Amino acid sequence: MRLLNLFKIAFKAIVLNKMRTLLTMLGIIIGVASVIAMLAIGEGSKESIRATISNMGSNMITVKPGADVRGGVRRNASEMETLTFKDYEAIKAQTTLTSYISPIVNGSGQVINGSNNWPSTIFGVNPDYLNIKVVDLQSGSMFTNAEVQSAAKVALIGQTVVDNVFPDGEAPVGKMIRFNNIPFKVIGVLEEKGENTFGQDQDDVVVAPYTTVQKRILAIDHLNEVMASAISEEDAPNAVLEITEILRTQHKLADAEDDDFHVRSMEELISTFSSTSEMLTILLVAVASISLLIGGIGIMNIMYVSVKERTKEIGLRMAVGGKGADILMQFLIEAILISITGGILGVILGLGSTVFIEKFLNWPTSVALYSIIISFAVCAVTGIFFGWYPARKASALDPITALRYE
Amino acid sequence: MRKEIIKIEDLKREFTMGSETVHALRSISFDIKEGEFVTIMGSSGSGKSTLLNILGCLDQPTSGTYEIDGVKVKGLSRNELATIRNEKIGFIFQSYNLLPRTSAIENVELPLLYNSKVSTIERRERAIKALKMVGLGDRMNHTPSQLSGGQQQRVAIARSLVNNPVMILADEATGNLDTRTSYEIMSLFQELNKQGITITFVTHEPDIATFSNRTIVLKDGHIMQDYNNYNIQSAAEQLAKLPKEDH
Known part of the structure; x- marks a missing residue:
């Protein structure tokens, strides 16, 4: 069976269930959008720190009196006259x-x-x-x-x-x-x-x-x-x-x-502040990734319902000559279409909210291309991963049982 | 001599239900020749459905041989069976099994979607031709919910014709229809049969058998009777004899 036909079938199934598809996509949309926005905020703050520090002179080295001890009693550095x-x-x-x-x-x-x-x-x-x-x-x-x-x-x-x-x-x-x-x-x-x-x-x-x-x-x-x-x-x-x-x-x-003194370069300062913002970025992205994961589970859930609901249809398709692989591809393509469309909408929403954050909240943001590529790739993988099992289940159905399913 | 479409010899089908073995079909043999209109009859539990599944290449016999259009079915893989179903058999079901919210023409096109040798244009042409054959040339873009039961079954018949099968396999195709509509459908089947299409019709309604030229009666997995019908009723005439409806 030609791939184009499978795309047509999957597309049709999506169009016939607009509301359900949209709700399923919503999980992916929010997941992708938040990953992009969070990464943009993280990157933005990192860049602004780097910019400020370079502005202060990125080659600058400062020598201050007093040991840079951690813990213990420390004297105020300015009191030292070493x-x-x-x-x-x-x-x-x-x-x-x-x-x-x-x-x-x-x-x-x-x-x-x-x-x-x-x-x-x-x-x-x-x-x-x-x-x-x-x-x-x-x-x-x-x-x-x-x-x-x-x-x-x-x-x-x-x-x-x-x-x-x-x-x-x-x-x-x-x-x-x-x-x-x-x-x-x-x-x-x-x-x-x-x-x-x-x-x-x-x-x-x-x-x-x-x-x-x-x-x-x-x-x-x-x-x-x-x-x-x-x-x-x-x-x-x-x-x-x-x-x-x-x-x-x-x-x-x-x-x-x-x-009894300490010498610091700006590089250390940059890495200190960057590591703080990096931690924050990781945290934000982790939260966002969880929502992407939940979006994926949403797809899996809806694909399961869809396979169950269309058992008779699957039986018919098999009876008129649909092979297991055709059925598998049909449902897999449906899942991937949902997740990729969700991904595209998510990227648009993510970029939109980044602009919003920059404009109205005045937070520095910077959208990295890799964040778009990554979240998009994750999306496609999510579609395949969470679509695979229900699709596999559909393709393994016995046509006789499926045809009799009510 | 006419070509044998179906050749069944010493065919058995057993199911294992827990520790018990159910013998659904116990050594049956028969042939169906090109152009025949065969009714397979039997009450429930006679093995009728099992035979239908095997004839339709949806199931495999436990032993014995089954040949359709010269192809030995036994031992074929799931995919090879799917190809045979796609190219050699036209299915018609009791509950029509049309895809909901999908136009008649798209429903008819369905089997050809799974045949990569048929182009998009050819697919559409063949679907239109099949729909015209069943008298639905003016309903091509209607969805099943916009069609009556009889019309839906006609779409299903068009779907079974579209791949030019060697045999149409109908499973209680008139079971959901009133008498008038079932006669209409039967007369359509008779017309198609006159054009040379081989039809195997599985049913438990005895009057359906009077429209076919041969009847095979199954009971407890055996063939009880296999006789030719020399007094074929015309469904069209039966239809004309029915009292006129009030509306």
């Missing part, structure tokens, strides 16, 4: 895998310009900082090494600070501001970066030479942090190891002793 300028110099002198390196000191305080004031954070850095953070300037220029040497009272400010202390829209470059009553000359405005994934406003900063911040604002001589930039993203993990080695030597740590 990271010094000498460490910075040692890293700078010995490193081969980093391109930029800057000491970091930071503190918070009030930015004042005339009658306007705004609480913000000041970062004391060297001119490499902009390259590490991958920030450009909107206007003005970065301070020079000479200005670092002389602890010049110059500063760059972020857009949020500009908005709050220069509300009248005047150009801040060249103006004087005060940070904790220390006057600074604004020499540049940082490019706007917006909020990062963690909700921090990256534009709410004042950047000044680290010497100035150390001496005039914080009155300290240790560093809060050292930031560096690996030559490339791939070199970041090795750069982390290299810096760790340099610092262990510098701090004269015996082999048995733990690090």
Whole structure:
């Protein structure tokens, strides 16, 4: 029997039972749609995390004082004063895998310009900082090494600070501001970066030479942090190891002793956050897959009913020459048609709801082609798997018994 | 001498019911020649249905030989039996067995769907021809629910003719019909028989036998009688003799 004829027969059976078919399909439609939507949400959040972190400088490596111990009593890292300028110099002198390196000191305080004031954070850095953070300037220029040497009272400010202390829209470059009553000359405005994934406003900063911040604002001589930039993203993990080695030597740590500092690359941060969202994705997909499975069971159920209901028809088909294989194919094709049509509708619904989620809930989504291919393949397999047994049962019927069935 | 369509020799069929063996057919032998109109009669339990199933290649004999159109049926696989049913036999059932919500023409086409040698166009042409033969040329697109019992049985007869079978096998084909309609159907059978179509009609109604040219009577698995009928009644004449209906 030609396959086309079988398709016609199966199609006819589906059309004759529109409502039932639609209800059966609904399980598959919802299953496929939710798998696609869930994967899109998962992929979307992963991508947005990756994008934010790359935006922060994907080659960035940070060195902070204090051991990265898990459990036990931990001291607040900022209270530790184990990271010094000498460490910075040692890293700078010995490193081969980093391109930029800057000491970091930071503190918070009030930015004042005339009658306007705004609480913000000041970062004391060297001119490499902009390259590490991958920030450009909107206007003005970065301070020079000479200005670092002389602890010049110059500063760059972020857009949020500009908005709050220069509300009248005047150009801040060249103006004087005060940070904790220390006057600074604004020499540049940082490019706007917006909020990062963690909700921090990256534009709410004042950047000044680290010497100035150390001496005039914080009155300290240790560093809060050292930031560096690996030559490339791939070199970041090795750069982390290299810096760790340099610092262990510098701090004269015996082999048995733990690090009294910790070095992190963005890659670790990415993987930490990605793994969280991946877990969530797996969970969501698992739930969605269960609904797809239930959809499959729905098909099996309806195919069973259909075989039972059409026992006499099967008997007749066999009597007029239908072979077991013809009957098997007829019901199998029917099941597959239901599941694949359901799959197509499910993909459409899934894509639709993804657009809806993106537009109205403002969640980042990203539809991966593989999610469509996978859920579609699962659909076809579901049809074959759950359609097989009832179809097999139909084909194994004895024509005499089937013909007499009432 | 006319060609033998059916050749049965020493045919037995036994069923095992638990520990007991039921002998449904105990060594029967007969031939059916081309162009015959044979009635197989018998009360229930006579082995009539078992014989019908074997004649229709739906069942296999336990022993003995059964040949249809020169093909030995014994030992054939399920698929080979299906092919024989498809190419050599036209079935007609008591309850018509039409596919519901399917037009008359599609119902008639059904056997040809399972014959890959017949193209879509040929299939349609043959179905139309068969429907015209049974006088339903104007009802081709009606579904069974839009047809009367007699008309439904005519569709079933058209379906049995469409594959040009060597024999039509009817199982109580008038059992669900009133007297008038059964005479109409019987006269159609007689007409088809006149055109040379071999018909085997299984029934328990004695008056049906008067329309055929030969009767085989079964009892307890044996052939009790096998006689030629030289006084064949015309169903069309019987129909004319019936009192006119009121409506």
